[in-house]
């Protein structure tokens with residue numbers, strides 16, 4: 231196995247996620263209990279959960295789960311779905327299947343670190359930075375300029391972690407066409423889809439637009455169930471799906487059987503879960519607007535287009551790294567400083583931090599955050 235660098239975000243979270251009093255940087259929505267989820271199930275699925283046998287399951291993913299996943303797409307059937315242990319396994323294996331030493335990939339920066347480090351461990355990679363001065367726009371001319379004859383993958387993620395950017399649908403369609411015309415795979419990480427502030431801005435799913443593109447998704451983020459560890463890739467290219475499934479023989483082999491049934495229940499109930507989650511965001515975001523309005527000299531804040539994280543600027547003289555370190559140590563409020571999002575490929579901001587607003591309890595966390603800021607003067 232290739233040697234990969236430390237995953238800075240996960241390393242930071244493994245130190246603080248379960249010890250900080252307020253996890254104010256979570257990238258997943260408020261979760262629910264097993265019994266709450268089971269109340270959303272129809273009788274058949276609830277009985278299936280109780281009667282489940284705990285053997286291995288289908289390596290592509292349980293057929294009924296894949297059927298439910300396919301129902302989320304316009305142009306996909308159950309056969310077009312391959313399930314993974316979370317989005318992370320899907321991302322990791324897809325890059326390993328798609329990229330070899332003589333290939334080249336293009337990724338957007340800043341990024342969820344493995345979007346960059348997994349391809350970098352395999353081949354040459356060019357970063358295309360979202361434009362911080364223009365509301366994190368993606369310049370398609372710069373993507374086009376980054377392409378080489380041996381480019382095999384263009385990897386994007388909208389709504390974007392950590393900025394929440396959602397590009398215009400026309401740009402996404404143009405990007406898909408650009409990739410298709412050159413035989414490049416568009417790898418589209420869509421794990422925050424469904425959490426757009428304006429639902430009309432939800433992008434089409436790449437696998438619906440293109441027969442070659444890969445759409446990555448998971449129950450973790452918009453549905454708030456990362457503990458299920460059920461992710462999937464939808465792709466209408468049968469040969470590629472078969473390669474993905476064979477790669478999985480070396481990692482998880484198959485998903486956890488109970489999780490597959492629970493994920494199926496969650497996906498079938500997704501409309502009501504998403505409605506609840508969007509309502510929570512709509513309730514909590516004004517608290518963040520009000521909080522940042524109280525400290526205009528310290529922060530530059532703008533509510534993002536989608537997802538449940540944002541990437542505001544910190545203007546304090548101490549710098550964002552020290553600020554985040556002291557905030558968690560002294561007030562128990564966890565944020566992610568800019569260094570976690572540093573890229574090897576392009577310059578990335580060094581004065582921002584990730585903050586999350588998808589979990590309940592933001593009011594208390596912001597109160598303690600504000601009290602601490604006032605105390606330290």
Ligand SMILES: Cc1ncc(COP(=O)(O)O)c(C=O)c1O
Pocket residue numbers: 257315316317318319321342387391419421448450451456461
């Ligand atoms: C953009 C993005 N892709 C993939 C993942 C991995 O998701 P999971 O934890 O469900 O494997 C994350 C998790 O934070 C993410 O933010």
